[in-house]
Amino acid sequence: MKTTLADFTAAHDSDRPILLTGGAVVTMDPSIPDLDAGDVLLVGPQIIAIGADLRSDPGHGAAAASALVVDTRGAIVGPGFVDTHRHAWEAQLRRSIPDVSDLGEYVMSTLAGVAPNYAPEDMYIGTRLAALTALDSGITTMLDFSHNSRTSAHSDAALNALIDTGIRGVHASMGPHFGE
Template identity: 65%
Template sequence: MTASGTTSPAVLDQLQRRSTDPKRRILFVGATIVTMDSGLGVLHDADLLVEGDTIMAVGPGLSPQSAVVVDARGTILAPGFVDTHRHAWETQLRRIMPDVDDLGAYVMSTLAGYATVYRPHDMYVGTRLAALTAIDSGITTMLDFSHNSRTAEHSDAAIQALIDTGIRGVHAAMGPHFGDWDKRWPDDLTPGSDLGRADRAAHLRRREPLRELRQPAEGP
């Protein structure tokens, strides 16, 4: 596989078919690489070799060996950004939100309006869309301040969306401000609780090391 052919469907097919291979090797060639290493600095016209989920080498003229080669000329490779506060469940409201003049009007439209009728599936849709748009803009870690966690099932759906997109994510569950909900938060985040989310959190840590369940900090 040569660099000149990396924009072809064949290369995309190679990447997709080998996506579950823990030893999959990908070589990005010809990029400007922001290493965040004081000894290396910013490298121009350089290569980056990834094996599985580990960066194995950075520098010019790396050997492709058995790697899928991606032509990265004209691009910048940098560590992923971290988004520390996003209300992911609201993402699908972007196109239908009315113009509002102040925070109060926004709260009444979203938290007291749309949020009260959200189903677990709606949580999944919003969170998945949020994670995908984050990845598309270079964000690889996201804290989802999920202040519409009406039931443990709502949290389950949001967490599943994080898992399905592959993003490194924290689901910070919080009870809603308006409408009906199970009123088990935050007690069900306590270790040893039999109310739902605590057991889910322990299971999540064992099964999905890139995802976490947390309680967000509340303001005064």
């Protein structure tokens, strides 16, 4: 039976162990070698163990046996990436201004032209889209450099979008460059 996102979320929220098994494990830790195929044992937000076969490991076998199993064969298991500078509110503008060739044109078309018309709902949509695309590409933490926070409702909408996606997000609000 395939593990669903609902299964994963329920296990995570209840601190039930989660065993990611069979994938290529990239540890990013010089003291723990990468594995062509291995296991990663999680409890809540913590990585408890990494190994070739944790179900057979004397120290982690019981937790691995009670874990929700996620088959990661054919995938790469690695730590999440951090994006330290994303203007999330603009996500839905991506590819809509193809003729912008320099910073001045960007400022005039986006910050002076489009941004003053943004409502809080637009902030939510852009920020949610940015967070979801970040998660889809392996980014688990992002700083949303939100330089179109026109009102507290605009910032609240952006914060709610970060919360609703489940990404670890920091909303760094800044007043708009143009408009009120």
